[in-house]
Amino acid sequence: MIIFVSVLLFGSSCLLPGIALLTGKFDHWMLLPLGVSFFVMVPVPCYFDAVNVTPAIQWGRNLMFLVLGLFFLGLALGVIPLSSFGLP
Numbered sequence: 001m002i003i004f005v006s007v008l009l010f011g012s013s014c015l016l017p018g019i020a021l022l023t024g025k026f027d028h029w030m031l032l033p034l035g036v037s038f039f040v041m042v043p044v045p046c047y048f049d050a051v052n053v054t055p056a057i058q059w060g061r062n063l064m065f066l067v068l069g070l071f072f073l074g075l076a077l078g079v080i081p082l083s084s085f086g087l088p
Helices: 002-023 028-040 049-053 055-077
Strands: none
Touching: 002 028, 028 055, 049 055
16 A cells, blocks of 8 residues: 555656646746655565565665655755756
8 A cells, every 4th residue: 555655656746847847837846746755765665575675775775765855855945956957
């Protein structure tokens, strides 16, 4: 159940900036749900059993989610400028 909720949160948080980019109405705050969704995925067990039983892979996965979450939160809060990626 918790995997379904995290997938739903991640999918819906990708839709908002995606639709905004397509329509030309994008703003940096729209990346906030995407950043939060990466933090929510840290405690969720992985779909693949090999990741759950191998501590090194699980630490790497969680570290990747934390780095991506901080990156998208930095973009959403304006700490990292969107102009460095060619966005207004």
